[in-house]
Every structure is written in C-alpha cells, then in structure tokens.
Amino acid sequence: CDLLCVVGARPNFMKIAPIAAALAAHAPGLRVGLLHTGQHYDAAMNHQYFEALGIPAPDINLEVGSGTHAQQTAEVMRRFEPALDACGARSVLVVGDVNSTIACALVAVKKNIPVIHVEAGLRSFDRGMPEEINRILTDQISDLLFTSEQGARANLLREGIREEAIRFAGNVMIDTLRANLDRALPLSRIVPPELRERHGLTGKQYAVVTLHRPANVDDPAVLASLVDTLVETSKRLPVIFPMHPRTRSMLERASLLEALERGRVAVLPPQGYLEMLGLMKDATVVLTDSGGIQEETTALGVPCITLRESTERPVTVDEGTNTIAGTEPRVILGLVEEVLSTGGKRGKIPEGWEGKASVRIAVAIRDWMSRGCKA
Ligand code: UD1
Structure with missing residues (x-):
C-alpha cells in the first residue's frame, strides 16, 4: 500500500x-x-x-x-x-x-x-x-x-x-461524534431494567463515570477514596459507571466493587461507541479521567469533571465544559453540587471541531x- x-x-x-x-x-x-x-x-x-x-x-x-x-x-x-x-x-x-x-x-x-x-x-x-x-x-x-x-x-x-x-x-474524534450523534442509543437500551429500577435511573438526572488511568486505579488508597466519592455523589444523583477491564480487576483485587455497588451506582461492562455517546449526551454531568471524553463532553455541551491533576487538552477547560478537579473528595463533591445548582459550565465549541x-x-x-x- x-x-x-x-x-x-x-x-x-x-x-x-x-x-x-x-x-x-x-x-x-x-x-x-x-x-x-x-x-x-x-x-x-x-x-x-x-x-x-x-x-x-x-x-x-x-x-x-x-x-x-x-x-x-x-x-x-x-x-x-x-x-x-x-x-x-x-x-x-x-x-x-x-x-x-x-x-x-x-x-x-x-x-x-x-x-x-x-x-x-x-x-x-x-x-x-x-x-x-x-x-x-x-x-x-x-x-x-x-x-x-x-x-x-x-x-x-x-x-x-x-x-x-x-x-x-x-x-477528528469530533468528526465521528457529529456523524453519529443521531444514532446514539437511549439509556433504556443500555442499562438493564432491573438496574434502572434499583438505582432510580428513571428521571432525567444522572452522572456518568469512567476511570482507567494507572494513577487513579493502580493505587488502592486513591482508588478507595474515589470509590467513596462516587458513593457520596450517588446520594445526590444516580451514577452510571461503564467499567474498563483494568479498573474492574483493580476494584476486585482491593475488594471495593461491593462498596461501589452498595451506592446508587450502576456498574456496566465497557460500552460500545453509540451506547457511550447516548449515555454522555443526556448526562447531567460526566466524571472521568479519560482524554477523549473531556473533548466529547465539550462538543456535546455537557459539564465534565476531570479526575486528574492536569489535562493535555486545555481548550476543553479554556473554552469548553471541562473542569480539572484532581482526586480530592471535597473538590469533586463541590463541583458536583455546583453543576446541580447552576447547570455547570456551558462552554463553546472550539475551532475546527465542526x-x-x-x-x-x-x-x-x-x-x-x-x-x-x-x-
Ligand atoms: C490504553 C492507553 C490509554 C487509553 C486506554 C483506553 C497506553 C499507554 N494507554 O490504556 O492511553 O486511554 O487504552 O482504554 O497505551 N485489557 C483487557 N482487554 C482489552 C484491553 C486491555 O482486559 O481488550 C486489560 C488488561 O488487563 C490489560 C489492561 O486492561 O493489562 C491495560 O490495557 P493496556 O492496553 O495496557 O492499557 P489501557 O489501560 O487500556
């Protein structure tokens, strides 16, 4: 070739x-x-x-x-x-x-x-x-x-x-997002009915979480604190957590999966593209340590709380809907409250993301x- x-x-x-x-x-x-x-x-x-x-x-x-x-x-x-x-x-x-x-x-x-x-x-x-x-x-x-x-x-x-x-x-990732937005799947096709019922995923409000960075999931102390924070968050609104295989194995090893599932957290397997797009598009807020999701939420106009100390995608913070939170529980929960009370950052679409x-x-x-x- x-x-x-x-x-x-x-x-x-x-x-x-x-x-x-x-x-x-x-x-x-x-x-x-x-x-x-x-x-x-x-x-x-x-x-x-x-x-x-x-x-x-x-x-x-x-x-x-x-x-x-x-x-x-x-x-x-x-x-x-x-x-x-x-x-x-x-x-x-x-x-x-x-x-x-x-x-x-x-x-x-x-x-x-x-x-x-x-x-x-x-x-x-x-x-x-x-x-x-x-x-x-x-x-x-x-x-x-x-x-x-x-x-x-x-x-x-x-x-x-x-x-x-x-x-x-x-x-280019936003090319894909725009081309597929109207094929995004609704929540009812993604979260099984029993999980929706158990976690009160019936109304409009919910948070989506993804985690897989070594800095967050490989250290049991950081992971335990993040699990606590997510359980706290779930007292304010139900949480949907499509889980990367690496994160699942770390949670199992640290016996933290049960603690998470005792909260109002619907743990799902890793999702396909149209499923993930559907979940993010209608979310109240997204909490993530992914790079791409910081960009996708900016393109969708959905508030994003990034569970890292830094970002390589600063335009998502300067112009988009992203806030860098780190992993401190107080900071993360404060930002969740802010989104719930104000609707969060609105942002604009960066140049070349059309x-x-x-x-x-x-x-x-x-x-x-x-x-x-x-x-
Ligand atoms: C990789 C990328 C990361 C990206 C992420 C998206 C690097 C350095 N990291 O991280 O930037 O954000 O992909 O997912 O390249 N595993 C499975 N099934 C799979 C793939 C992985 O079970 O199909 C498990 C394995 O236990 C594996 C672990 O996940 O050891 C980590 O996979 P790896 O490809 O090394 O890195 P990611 O954490 O996925």
Missing part, C-alpha cells in the same frame, strides 16, 4: 474511522492499508467499535495483547517491522498517544519511512503519565503533524519541530504524498 494507517487501542478507533473515509473520498488514487496492533482485543473494547463506526476490517492484525509497557511496546515493534516490510508502505499514519502509536512510529522512522501523527502537540506536562512520553516522542519523529487544538502548535515549536511540518486540522477535520487531513496528506512526502 502507499499509506499504512495504524490502530491499537479503543481511543484510536473513533479517530481512524473518519480519516479512512475521508482518504477514500478525497485521495481515491492512494492505496490505504489498515493495521491493528491488537493492543486492545476484548470484543467490548474492539470489534464493537469497528462495527458501529463502519471501519473496514484491518488488513493486518498483530495480536500483541496486554503486557507491561516495555513488553507491549517491544512486541508491537517486533511484529510491526516485517508487516511494514511486506506491505511496502511509503508512509505510516499513527493517531493519539497509546503504546501502539509510539511503537509503530519508531519502527517506521528507523526505516526512513515518513510518519504522519494525527493529534500532535498535546501536552499535560506530567511525565508520570505514560501517554505523555508517547506524545513527546512520537511528535519528535514525525514528518507531518496534525493538531486538534490551536495551543498544540506552540508546544511543538518549543520542542524544536519545524513549522512547515505542523498543520492545524481540528478534531466535523470536517478528517477532510482537511485527507487533502493535506494527498498533496504531501504527491510531493514525495515533503512538507
């Missing part, structure tokens, strides 16, 4: 879907391949997204699965190299900040194959986050960098990236490749 697009983990899928479609429409002469590293492999984290978003089946699946960061990154690299050789790609496109992103970018650049990074330049300035390392390193070795918010350019320039290599594209980012990217890639991958 000419261009090999890489996905690996759940947050990559909603980014690649519109890019693949826009490349087919706006660069029809380009032969585009899709490679899945297999970093995420559960149906709920994986196939469901391909189906719901109409992503073509990957041409190649490396089936790397889980492991430590070193194991997972190394395994992706080891398996990606021969796959890249076999397909003879002239360039490789990676998205986001997961281990698959840096692993494939690193293999490609060492073979002198130019790398395109979509969602470049985001920085939390917290190097304790594995994704921050992935972001910095991927940007350093990329040849064409598409940013999703305007502040990202300054981060890249500060790190010595050439100005000509940086293009403001807007947010649903056309993937078209801008496809056109730019077509022209760039026709110039021999020169910016």
